[in-house]
Amino acid sequence: MTTPKRILTTPSPSTSPPSPPKQWHVHLTLDLIMTVLCRSILHPFIAWIIVLCLRAQATPYDHPAFLIASGYATLLTIIDIAFMISDRIAFGADRTVDLGEEVIVITGGASGLGRLVAQIYGLRGVSVAVLDVADEEDVRLRGWEEVGGVEYYQCDIGVRGEVERAARRIEEDLGTPTVLVNCAAARINGQPLLSLSAETFQKTIQTNLLAVVHTCQVFLPQMLSTENGGTIVNVSSVLGQLCAAGLADYSASKAGLSALHRTLEAELRVSGNGDKVKTVLVESGQISTPLFKFIKTPSSFFAPVLEPSRVAQEIVSMIDQGRSGVIRLPTFAMLANWYAVLPAGLQRIGRYLSGIDLAVPAESAQTDQPGQENLRVEKK
Template identity: 55%
Template sequence: MSRRVSPNRASRSALPALSPFSAKTKTPHWTQALTLDLIIRVLHKTILHPFLAWLIPLCLRAQATPYSHPSFVATTAYASILSFLLLLNILNKRIAYGLPRKVSLEDEVVLVAGGASGLGLLIAEIYGMRGVAVAVLDVRDVGGVGMGGVEEWEEVHSVRYYRCDVGDWGEVERVKRMVEKELGTPTILINCIAAPINGMSITSLPPTAISYTIHSNLVSCFNILQQFLPGMLSSPTGGTVVNLSSVVSYLTPAGLSDYVATKAAISAVHKTVEAELRVSGDNDRVKMILIETGQMATALFEAVKTPNNFFAPVLEPVQVAREIVAVVDSGNGGIIRLPAYGALVNWYAVLPVAIQRLARYLSGIDSAVGVGVEAEKRKGNGSERAMASSDSISSEKEREKGKASSSSKGSDSDVELIEADA
């Protein structure tokens, strides 16, 4: 019988107190905070908010302003338009994604694939501190290279770390049995896996790098969906699936052919699975959430320089994690695109080609990766190091496969479970 971790029970685990890149972040100049996203957020909280818009005609009526007065007519029309647009937005989401499912955290089991660093780590910490049973799957060792030492890790309630190559079907299958035995059937699946960015042209990209990116980004997405989605469909509480993609799958910047291809494929797989759930009538029980973000301030994007901080600001992982957790907790499905320009990427393809070329030139998107990679090379942290890291990870996986083949197959002990005593 599966065992769940009670929200009131402290189960010891090892997760880092802070993401490894956060300690290296310098305090930005105040002008860096002035972005299009900030302006839009302020407008939505003020003059574009229907409630505040209705205060103006009400105040005019309090001053005995006639109904036929131009100021009253204009402000009433403005407030009515905002209210109508809000209702249309609510109706559109309800038709597209149906009613929200009921999310009760004490009955949920969260599985974060790629949760040992970056965005996945923050999401695991958030749910762990709230007492939710969390399983973190990642290929990295605790305290490995780029992860910080074990002494930098702190106890987080109810979170357990499973070392697993999610791109390997056999490993995912064995870890699934371990998670179901220790925590229960996962009902919230968050896929945050992303391979390092190579930043090379297609003629310079080694075949091993292409295979590694596809293995890490795309094959892992198929594996976790095929392994854990059936459990959600049979669960009485239903489930939520979150897939992390990128807006670059629409914009296709130069130097990211392998990365863009896998992210575009993840978005396509997500939408296809959502259609399958809708056809089968299970879309009310299992909600699909697609996250398409721009550049984030993680180690993955160290070699990328944002072309324009005002229109394309670098997202803080905490900001993205907060948005994801809020949507998951609401029980809704949908698509989240960050930052603000992400909401317009669907329109890019319908623009005339000449305007597309002009937009790419003015934004500098095709030189962003190249400039960042060259800067990293001058610091000795270029793509050669990324490739060496990929090769070392591949070699490590080959060695572990050799060890696994010499031991008894199909045993749950083949999967290393890193946890402290409860």
Template identity: 50%
Template sequence: MNQPRPTTRESWVSSISVDLFLKVLNVTLLHPFVAWIIPLCFRAEHQDYTTRPMIVSITWAIFVTLLWMGNVMSHKIAYGIHREVDLTEEVIVITGGASGLGLLIAEVYGMRGATVAVLDIADLESTDARGITYYKCDVTDKAQIARVAQEIERDLGTPTVLINNAAIVVGKKLLDMDVEEVERSLTTNLLSHFYTIKQFLPGMIRNDTGGTIVTLSSVIGHLGAAQLADYAAAKAGVTALHKSLAAELQEYPEIKTILVTPGQLSTPLFYGVKTPNPFIAPVVEPIEVAKEIIKAIDLGLSDHIGTPLYARWVDWYNVLPVGVQKIARKLSGIDTGMKTFVGRKGTELSEKNGSLI
């Protein structure tokens, strides 16, 4: 049984964040269509093109349009053309899909007619999930993955989408961890990606319609944090693995790769961890991440999904002078957040079950 999440009473102000402001701007002043509405309104008032409001509004509309076009072109250059996706023909494999983010994605695709296979050591949280076939599998065991892969091929067909979502968090200082805990963490959070990709990628390459590989990483892989040495090391490795794999797959344009580097998710994996700054670094709801992943898969695109806003700019942290980096860490509270960590309790903690990002 999952440990119930501690409930806290928060004011409505806690929902206000940089990301909320950005979402509003993206559908208003930073949207090309809206930007061009403004000079059109001025023209409806019969203002001349030489008036200051017209000049400023047209200049802004051109600037926003060029930014939008540049972003589209940059994405095309980086990731190429999309692949055709027919959900009725897709076989989607999700590791750690018995609960949390993995189960959320599985349920959405199951209801939409895709064939979904969930791999997890834990039982499904939702027994009413439609369109989902559950396979009990420990992703740290190569033999189990090989066996389940054969069963999926026999029961459902050749997988076309692989979502590597399984993860665990030990939440201890390095010297407080047993060697077995370190090994289990690295195997679940990193090596399992190698096992599943080696198992399912060849079938995608043979498939005429190609496939998509989704890698769930974390901003902690870029930043590191106290009491997360094993998790940070694994997520850094996962990010490097994904980028190297994407480079190797350039000769297979029909294979798409999606890297996801979220901040702190509102899942049982990090129960008890309090975000140091909810305005700059708000806790991310799994539904928000799921929406972005599903959108990229549906469009047949390669992508890099980072949320909240700081997660998309985290690479710039390493550009800062080391002194500024230390000050930033101190102000952000990143190295004290795990002091209130609760995580999964009871048998789930003792078994170190890999279930969600």
């Protein structure tokens, strides 16, 4: 392995002309509506304010308006408490996080979502190790400025030996890793199954799934050896459940990654280490990164393209709080599990109305982009 290099994280100003402003209705999405509702009439605190306002007006306790408002506020409070109890039963107590003692390893951190997570922690003074297949020259040519505390290790995480060598160097340079964020992924091929070569399919599985096996098996024992444990974040995709046409290799790898994560979570719990090592699974929709550049969202209302910063903030929040859980964004991703229990006919109608199977353009089969053949970029 080469010696670690400082990762560069702030892009230089672009000289490209600004994009035309979006129409106002583009910003009206199901996510926006649900956010407004959850922070207003569906929030217990707001509901109890209404009750207090009624009492301030000397509304009698037996008045229908007071009874309805009180009952509604009580119902929301019970639901909120029930979810908190459910999370505690499912994921146990939160892990105590001391950012001054944490060493964070991020795969695929030279671009996209992984880069943002690395940038956030680097600017906060946390020790961060970025693993990526890109060489130092490619990183330098992107014109990023250096951020202290973040080290770059050129590493193909699909190769077990390289992961083990990188792990030894990280422990020597930064200390024992306590947080692992698996963001790396192979680029999207966007080809029908019959057009995919066995080598291409195998490469996607190796990068998106087998590489996570390598990193978990290498870094998890180090986390278990520390007094305060650690956190493992695996960035999967809602497409692991919805399985759009033209994404056979990607969907198969993400379905396997979600299954691997849940199995790891179960094994930690059974072994008594569930409170020591927390696990976070990210099953998101389409993220605005180079990985999905040529794919058009089926519906900007129901399935808006996510900004990487939004997903990064959710990941950082879970790590900082020492919590286990599942991050599903946008709103439709939270309904993916319900899709699986619908009758087959309704599932087919839903797929037709959503346009999910037309999201990958037919011309994407030409796809090989210059210089991208072996590039593993941030995942979705």
